[in-house]
Amino acid sequence: MPPTLASLVHHSALKLTVRAGEDRLDAPVRWAHASELADPVPYMEGGELLLITALKLDAEDREAMRRYVKRLSGAGVVGLGFAVGVHYDDIPDALVDAAREEGMPLLEVPRRTPFLAISKAVSAAIAADQYRAVTAGFAAQRELTKQALTDGPEGLLAALAAQVDGWAALYDASGALVATAPEWAARRAARLTPEVNRLRDRPAPASSVVAGQESEDRVELHSLGTGRRPRAALAVGTAAALGTAERYAVHSAIALLTLTTERSRSLHAAEQRIGAAVLAMLLAGEPDHARAVAGDLYGGLLDAPFRIIVAAGGEATGDALGAFAEVAESAAARSGEAVLVVPEGEDRLVVLAADGGAALAACCDHAAAREAARKADEDELVVGLSAPAGPIAASAAYKQAEQALSVARRRGRVLVEHERMAAGSVLPLLADDAVRAFADGLLRALHDHDATGRGDLVASLRAWLSRHGQWDAAAADLGVHRHTLRYRMRRVEEILGRSLDDPDVRMELWLALKATSSE
Numbered sequence: 199m200p201p202t203l204a205s206l207v208h209h210s211a212l213k214l215t216v217r218a219g220e221d222r223l224d225a226p227v228r229w230a231h232a233s234e235l236a237d238p239v240p241y242m243e244g245g246e247l248l249l250i251t252a253l254k255l256d257a258e259d260r261e262a263m264r265r266y267v268k269r270l271s272g273a274g275v276v277g278l279g280f281a282v283g284v285h286y287d288d289i290p291d292a293l294v295d296a297a298r299e300e301g302m303p304l305l306e307v308p309r310r311t312p313f314l315a316i317s318k319a320v321s322a323a324i325a326a327d328q329y330r331a332v333t334a335g336f337a338a339q340r341e342l343t344k345q346a347l348t349d350g351p352e353g354l355l356a357a358l359a360a361q362v363d364g365w366a367a368l369y370d371a372s373g374a375l376v377a378t379a380p381e382w383a384a385r386r387a388a389r390l391t392p393e394v395n396r397l398r399d400r401p402a403p404a405s406s407v408v409a410g411q412e413s414e415d416r417v418e419l420h421s422l423g424t425g426r427r428p429r430a431a432l433a434v435g436t437a438a439a440l441g442t443a444e445r446y447a448v449h450s451a452i453a454l455l456t457l458t459t460e461r462s463r464s465l466h467a468a469e470q471r472i473g474a475a476v477l478a479m480l481l482a483g484e485p486d487h488a489r490a491v492a493g494d495l496y497g498g499l500l501d502a503p504f505r506i507i508v509a510a511g512g513e514a515t516g517d518a519l520g521a522f523a524e525v526a527e528s529a530a531a532r533s534g535e536a537v538l539v540v541p542e543g544e545d546r547l548v549v550l551a552a553d554g555g556a557a558l559a560a561c562c563d564h565a566a567a568r569e570a571a572r573k574a575d576e577d578e579l580v581v582g583l584s585a586p587a588g589p590i591a592a593s594a595a596y597k598q599a600e601q602a603l604s605v606a607r608r609r610g611r612v613l614v615e616h617e618r619m620a621a622g623s624v625l626p627l628l629a630d631d632a633v634r635a636f637a638d639g640l641l642r643a644l645h646d647h648d649a650t651g652r653g654d655l656v657a658s659l660r661a662w663l664s665r666h667g668q669w670d671a672a673a674a675d676l677g678v679h680r681h682t683l684r685y686r687m688r689r690v691e692e693i694l695g696r697s698l699d700d701p702d703v704r705m706e707l708w709l710a711l712k713a714t715s716s717e
Contacts, residue, residue, distance in 0.1 A: 200226040200227065200228070200323070200324060200327045201226065201227045201319070201320055201323030201324060201327070202223065202224050202225060202226050202227060203222070203223040203224070203225055203227060203247065203276065203277045203303050203305070204223035204224055205323065206227065206247070206305070206316065206319060206320070207223060207305065209319055211311075211315065211319075212307075212311055212315060212316060212319060213308050213310070213311055214279070214305045214306065214307060214308075214311070214316075215305065215306040215308075216303065216304070216305060216306075217280075217289055217294055217297070217304045217305065217306050218294055218297035218298045218302065218303065218304035219277070219297060219298070219301055219302050219303030219304060220303075221301075222276075222277075222301060222302075222303050223303055225276040225277065225303070226245065226276070227245065227246070227247050227276060227277070227320055227323075228243070228244070228245030228246060228324075229245065229246050229247070229320060229324075230246070230247045230249060230279075230313075230316050230317045230319075230320040230321075231246045231247070231248055231249065231317075232248075232249040232250070232313045232317070233248060233249075233250065234250060234251065234252075234253040234254050234255075235254065236254050236255060236266075237269065238270075239269050239270065239272075239273040242270075242273040242274065242275055243274070244273065244274025244275070245274060245276055246274075246275050246276065247275075247276060247277045247278075247279055247305075247316070247320065248270060248275050248277070248278050248279065249279040249281070249307065249313045249316060249317075250278065250279070250280060250281070251280075251281045251284040251285050252280065252285050252286060252290075252293075253284075253285055257286060257289075257290040257292060257293050258290045258291075258292050259292060260292040260295065260296065262292075263290075263292040263293045263295075263296040264296045264299065264300075266296070267293070267296040267297055267299075267300045267302050268296075268300055270302065271300050271301075271302050275302075276303065277302070277303040277304070277305060278297060278302055278303070278304050278305070279305045279307045279313075279316065280293065280304065280305070280306060280307060281307045281309065281311075281313065282306055282307065282308065282309060283308070283309030284309065289304070289306055327442075328442065330443070331441070331442035331443040331446065332442075332446070336446075338357075338361045338443065338446060338447035338450060339446065339447070339450040341357050341361070342354055342357050342358060342361075342447065342450050342451055342454055343450075343454060344357075345357040346454045346455075346458065351368055351376070351377060351455065351458065352377050352379070354451060354454060354455065355367070355368060355377055355378065355379035355451075356379040356380075358379070358434065358447060358448070358451045359379040359380060359383075361443075361444060361447040362434060362436050362440065362444045362447060362448065363436065363437075363444075364415065364434065364435045364436035364437065365378065365379060365380060365382075365383035365386070365387070365415075365434075365435045366378070366379050366383075366432065366433065366434050366435070366451070367379075367383060367384075367387035367390075367432070367433040367435075368430060368431075368432060368433075368455070369391075369394050369430060369431040369432075369433070370430055370524075370528045370531065370532075371398075371430055371524045371527075371528060372521070372524045372525050372528040372529075373391055373394045373395045373398055373431070374391075374528055374529075374532065375387055375388050375391070376430075376532070383435065386415075386435065387433055387435075390408065390417065390419070390433055393406065393408055393419060394419060394431045394433070397419050397421055397431055398421065398431065400421070403420070403421055403452075404420075404421045405418060405419060405420045405421070406418075406419045407419075415435040415436055415437055416435065416436055416437070416438065416439065417433055417434065417435045418433070418434045418440070418448070419431060419432070419433050420432045420433075420434075420448070420452050422452065422455050422456050423456060430455065432448075432451065432452060432455060434448055434451075469495060470539065470540065470541075472491065472492075472495060472496070473496060473538040473539065473540050473550075474540045475491050476488045476491050476492045476496050476538060477538060477540050477548060477550065477592075479491060480550075480589055480592035480593070481592060481593050481596055482593075483593060485500070485589035485590055485592070488500065488589060488592075489589065495536070496536050496538055498535075498536050499535075499536040499537070499538060499550065499551075499552060500588075500589050502552055502553070503552075503553040503586040503587065503588060504550055504551060504552055504553055504586070504587065504588075504595075505550075505551060505553050505558055505583060505584050505585070505586055505587070505595065505599075506548065506549070506550055506583075506584040506587070506592070506595045506596050506598070506599045507526075507547075507548070507549040507550075507551065507558075507561060507581060507582070507583050507584070507599060508546070508547070508548055508581070508582045508596070508599040508600055508602075508603045509522050509546070509547040509548075509549065509579060509580070509581045509582075509603075510545055510546045510547070510579075510580050510581075510603060511545055511578065511579045511580060518568075518578070518579040519541075519545070519546075519547050519579065521564075522547060522549075522561065522564060522565075522579060522581075523539050523541075523547060523549075525560050525561060525564045526539055526549050526551060526557045526560060526561050527539060527557075528560070529556045529557045529559070529560030529561075530551070530555070530556060530557040532556065533555065533556035533557070535552055535555050535556060535557060536552070537549065537550070537551045537552075537555075537557040538550035538551075548596075548599075549561065550592075553586040561581070562583075562613065565579070565581050565612045565613035566612075566613070568612050569611065569612040569613065578612060579612055580603060580606045580607050580611075580612060581603065581606065581612060581613040581614075582598075582599040582600060582601065582602030582603025582604070582605070582606055582613075582614055582616070583599060583602055583613065583614070583615045583616060584596070584598035584599040584602070584616050585598055585615075585616050585617045598616040599616065601616060602614040602615060602616040633709075633713050634713055634714070636710070636713075637709070637710035637711075637713040637714045638714065640694075640706065640707070640710045641656065641707075641710050641711070641714060643693045643694065644656050644659065644690065644693060644694070647689075647693060653686060653689065654676075654686075655686055655689060655690050655693070656711075657676065658672075658676060658678075658683060658686040658687070658690075659686075659687070659690055659707060659711070660711050661675045661676050661683075662683065662687060663704060663707060663708045663711070667698075667704075669683060669684065
């Protein structure tokens with residue numbers, strides 16, 4: 199602890215006597231400063247013990263002393279030391295009364311005690327406190343390092359919480375809570391997720407303070423990692439602001455966790471290279487070789503049905519792809535399952551995840567959240583998801599994911615599942631500009647004919663096709679005689695130069711009508 203007025207009063211060599219402010223002697227003293235200025239306030243920083251002889255003060259003027267003491271108190275001066283036997287044989291009553299009214303500690307300094315002795319005592323106490331803080335900081339660093347090496351991040355968090363007499367929490371790259379110490383702090387730490395996400399949007403290193411409410415604590419948030427995007431975050435909750443020793447402990451924890459994070463990045467890069475080789479072998483139809491390369495790292499992923507995800511985007515979606523990868527990897531890490539994430543260039547990503555697993559669910563939830571928040575003109579993340587498959591069918595699953603990705607782009611969706619494509623409709627695919635151009639060209643001659651008022655061939659063709667060539671039913675829909683409808687269909691054949699008996703022709707005409715039905 200830093201020196202206090204009480205510790206100076208109890209200093210046997212100083213012989214100080216308390217004349218006022220006895221209930222405020224626990225105030226810490228940042229420095230002892232002698233000044234005979236009538237107004238030393240402009241030179242005060244707060245926390246000083248001001249030492250005076252009243253050389254330039256009328257210490258017997260009650261109103262002057264009231265103003266003097268009030269200004270000192272307002273400037274943060276924690277105490278006033280008055281040397282007796284220099285200009286005054288005793289402290290004037292006016293100054294004593296003013297100090298009592300303001301609650302300012304007033305210390306009587308005997309003539310045989312020089313101000314320099316008081317300054318030295320304060321300086322020595324401050325130096326001793328700083329030495330204790332540094333020593334405690336080094337001890338904390340050793341303990342944190344020991345715990346990090348033996349018990350990993352969880353042990354480090356427990357040691358840090360003990361050092362700061364509070365709690366600590368670790369968040370992963372996606373902002374999800376990984377571990378807390380003690381366990382009771384998990385609920386408090388979980389409520390900080392929005393603040394952690396805001397911190398992750400800032401380049402590392404970054405930090406922020408979340409002020410506690412009346413019933414809660416003060417929390418410091420620190421990003422972890424040396425890259426542009428933080429790899430994790432640390433939260434430290436305490437009842438009050440951190441002292442010097444506690445600050446050393448927090449900084450040591452940040453350094454150790456950052457080293458762990460950077461080491462993890464190197465391991466992650468190596469794992470990613472293995473994953474790329476495993477994926478390449480699966481897509482080449484070599485599942486046995488893929489399994490041999492996968493080993494314990496990805497072998498479990500190939501023993502059960504998996505799905506392949508292909509995620510892509512434009513130039514503006516690099517961060518979106520990075521966030522998507524982090525979501526998959528973080529969810530897999532938390533659940534203890536394997537996931538294979540392989541970048542394909544700068545704007546494409548392949549994920550192989552266990553069917554029904556946490557990583558797959560997290561990816562789908564993330565895509566759904568982006569779907570809800572996206573803007574119509576945004577260059578957005580696009581994701582295609584295959585049906586469940588095994589190692590032998592990996593190549594087919596990859597093609598399914600690519601097909602689903604293509605459909606997602608056409609439909610303006612973030613995520614499309616291949617299985618749902620068959621359960622849906624092909625008609626939304628007709629919105630493609632090339633299909634519309636084909637439809638317009640195919641039907642243009644019929645529209646030109648109808649525009650002259652010589653018949654309603656387009657409507658008649660639509661009715662006839664919708665009734666599968668049933669003359670009576672189609673004629674009834676149009677309100678014309680079936681012979682009139684037959685005549686019109688012959689005119690359609692003559693104008694188009696195609697036979698309506700050909701099923702391919704009927705299919706093309708029907709799709710063309712559907713593609714232009716919104717006009």
